[in-house]
Amino acid sequence: MNTRTPGQRLLIALPYLWLLVLFLAPFLIVLKISLSDLAVSRPPYTPQIDLSEGWAGLKDFFANLDFENYIFLAEDSLYINAYLSSLKIAAVSTFITLLIGYAIAYALARAPRRWRPTLVMLVILPFWTSFLIRVYAWIGILKTEGLLNQALLSIGLIAEPLQIMNTTTAVYIGIVYSYLPFMILPIYATLEKMDESLLEAAADLGSSRFAAFFLVTLPLSLPGIIAGCFLVFIPAIGEFVIPDLLGGSDTLMIGKTLWVEFFNNRDWPLASAVATLLLLLLIVPIVLFQRQQMKQEIGG
Amino acid sequence: MTNRFSWFSATSLTLGMAFLYLPILILVVYSFNESRLVTVWGGFSTKWYGELFRNEAFLDAAWVTLRVALISATVATLLGTLAAYALVRAGKFRGRTLFSGMIYAPLVMPEVITGLSLLLLFISIGMDRGITTIILAHITFGMCFASVVVSSRLVAFDASLEEAACDLGCTPVQAFFYVTLPVIAPAIVAAWLLAFTLSLDDLVIASFTSGPGATTLPMKIYSQVRLGVTPEINALSTLLIGFVSIGVILASLAGKRAAVET
Structure with a gap:
């Protein structure tokens, strides 16, 4: 394609430049800060690049950069624990979401063809309504005097109200609930495309329905599973709203730590260091996710 | 096919739908609760809706949110469509891998990182924070989602139709407007709706990029929710859910009709 007209160049350049300036460049600034x-100044960090002093100012600027914030992060166990516990919470909730999401996606793909568009629509609809509102909805249910405890007490299943609100359990429920559509849809997309006659062939060759599922259906839906897990796992690591509203003081998550450093302690350099480390942690899964998306796009 | 729809599938669908919808349903029901105590039913009442419409702060925030969402969704859809076209149709160009990386990364990037990095950008170029900075931030993530939606439609659409139009004497621009645009129009509408609702919902990125005087509805809701569950928030949530649901259902019906007609 060497015959690209100036118009076509502009077409590519416009979104490209936008993302360079508003997506990539900001990361470099985070790294710098x-x-x-x-x-104690505005903005609350030093050094600043002082271009009026020319070369000397620039040299001064680089000389004043140091890894102090990273050393602090490494020495204070709070941050390491927050990273590890975010990873754990994200991994466990991705796994639970996968189990529930697969069952629903499987049922959707097996539903009579004329119901499917409506059912898929019903799965997507909650995703369109506000994330914040859906998390908020769980507060009224999970509270100590909330509806779940009222219901369980009235049928006599428990004698004392359960403490779910402000615990890590509530965070798991919140993440699974909020991210479920992201898991269902990619798995459904692969299951729906699957050739039914493969299952018949497996049955003809003596495979039980159970074995056919594990030997045929599951491997074929693997691309959907992978995409779904990325879509849940990566954002869940940096989740802020769910641990903040549903979690308790013992729920450590790095997204919340970053928020607190920034808004409550107003320590911008430290918040930036937390963000940089979080980003480093996520680069591998994000690159894998992008590869997989590109492969789907070209192959599918 | 129908015979494969076993009791297992029926059960998991029923339970799944209950899990997805019960919390929302409860929220809606309790917005009509007479009692201020959210978990105790005190009879039917619509008084919290009245209360809501007398609350200036909520109305102001709603107006800010609506303006931000309308402008950012429109620009994001334009840029996103261009980006999709570049990704799917422009062939290989220098920096294509970086470009696609910048399109896909924001889809999964934790919001706290996007928010913090944009804020630091706005500060370092000396931009005053307010509605404009929120709009710029929302355009940036909105265009990525828009581009993914549009490019999935473009991939499915046969490029040889455009080539045929060009062979028959269309300029590339004419080919786009006469051949491509009508086909991808439903995807563009879906992309706009997605960018619009994402902007409407965003709390984290707006909190980082807004300044004094620019409070969006999610920011207002968040500050109230932190103090506890209140019936006004339930009423507001019900209105938002109703508004978005009607929009999405209408759009999907329109999309279905368009699909039947073509």
């Missing part, structure tokens, strides 16, 4: 020091 994470190497700066906290200061």
Whole structure:
């Protein structure tokens, strides 16, 4: 394609430049500020690039950058624990979401063809309504005097109200609930495309329905499973709203730590260092996710 | 096919739908609760809706949110469509891998990172924070979602139709407007709706990028929710859910009709 007209170039350049300036460049700024020091000034960090001093100013700027914030992060166990516990919470909730999501996606793909568009629509609809509102809805249910406890007490299943609200359990429920459509849809997409005659062939060759599922259906739906797991796992690691509203003081998650450093402690350099480390943690899964998406696009 | 729809499938669908909808249903029911105590039923009442419409702060925030969402969704859809076209139709160009990376990464990027990095950008170029900065931020993530929606439609659409139009004497621009655009129009509408609702919902990125005087509805809801569950928030949530649901259902019906006609 060497015959690209100036118009076509502009077509590519416009979104490209937008993303370079508003998506990529900001990360470099985060990196720079994470190497700066906290200061009582506006903005609250030093050093600043002072271009009026020319080369000397620039040299001064680089000389004043250091890894102090990262050393602090490494030494304080709070941050390491927050990273590890975010990873754990994200991994466990991705697994639970996969189990529930697969069952629903499987049922959707097996539903009579004329029901399917409506059923898929019903799965997507909650995803369109506000995330914040859906998390908020669980507060009234999970509270100590909430509806779940009232219901369980009235049927006599429990004698004392359960403490679910402000625990990590509530965070799991919140993540599974909020991210479920992201798991169902990619799995449904692969299951729906599957050739039914493969299952008949497996049955003809003596395979039980159970074995056919594990030997045929499951491997064929693997691309959907992978896509779904990425879509849940990566954002869940940095989740802020769910641990903040449903979790308790013992629920450590890195997204919340970053928020607190930034808004409550107003330590911008430290918040930037947390963000940089979080990003490093996520780069591998994000690149794998992008590869997989590109492969789907070209192959599918 | 129908005979494969076993009791297992029926059960998991029923339970799944109950799990997805019960919390929302409860929220809606309790917005009509007479009692201020959210978990105790005190009879039917619509008084919280009245209360809501007398609350200036909520109305202001709603107006800010609506403006942000309308502008950012429109620009995001334009840029996203261009990006989709570049990804799917422009063949290989220098930096294509980086480009596609920048399209897909924001889809999964934790919002706290996007929010923080955009804020630091706005500060370092000396931009005043307010509605404009929220709009810029929302355009950025909105265009990525829009581009994914549009490009999935473009991939399914045979490029040889455009080539045929060009062979028959259309300029590439004419081929786009006469051949491509009518086919991908439903995807563009879906992309706009997605960008619109994402902007409407966003709390984290707006909190980072907004400044004094620019409070969006999710920011207002969040600050109230932190203090506890209140019936006004239930009423507001019900209105938002109703508004979005009607929009999505209408759009999907329109999409279905368009699909039948073509």
